[in-house]
Amino acid sequence: MTYDLKPFGRDYFDMTPSELFRDFGRQFFSNFPDEQGIKTDISEKDDRYELKAELPGFSKDQIDISYENGMLIISAENNQVNEEKDNEGKVIQKERSYSNVKRMYSLNNIDEDNIEAKFEDGILSVDLPKTENNQRKVIDIK
Structure with missing residues (x-):
């Protein structure tokens, strides 16, 4: 049995630093209410x-x-x-x-x-x- 450990459904090893930062910001701030x-x-x-x-x-x-x-x-x-x-x-x-x-x-x-x-x-x-x-x-x- 194998598990795919990709936080938020993304493979962060294939992302550029700017994409990583932008995606983190979207994920982090989407958890807060309006x-x-x-x-x-x-x-x-x-x-x-x-x-x-x-x-x-x-x-x-x-x-x-x-x-x-x-x-x-x-x-x-x-x-x-x-x-x-x-x-x-x-x-x-x-x-x-x-x-x-x-x-x-x-x-x-x-x-x-x-x-x-x-x-x-x-x-x-x-x-x-x-x-x-x-x-x-x-x-x-x-």
Whole structure:
């Protein structure tokens, strides 16, 4: 009796190093569930950045936004308890829902005092005006 020992159904001895690395990455990361993070679009204009983040199922008071040391931080927490009762007040069903998301964005040269945000229909829109000194410094490293 012979056994064919080929991890993930592939013969790794016949693969180039780049194929081996790429295949390992696919196999490794396919075991993780889809990310339940914040889907975000960021666009850059001449004078500001515009960020739009999807936060479905959250209300405005469940969302926290902060800007600190060049990092915009968006976090949201939803901890709901839904109680269904019959006519006599006896609990028949109790459902709990908890979700927590957090994401950080590195955005420099932001006028911190004039950041504006609004939340409407599950979409968080953040307007991040740039400072006057928005020229990037180029340093030549020898």
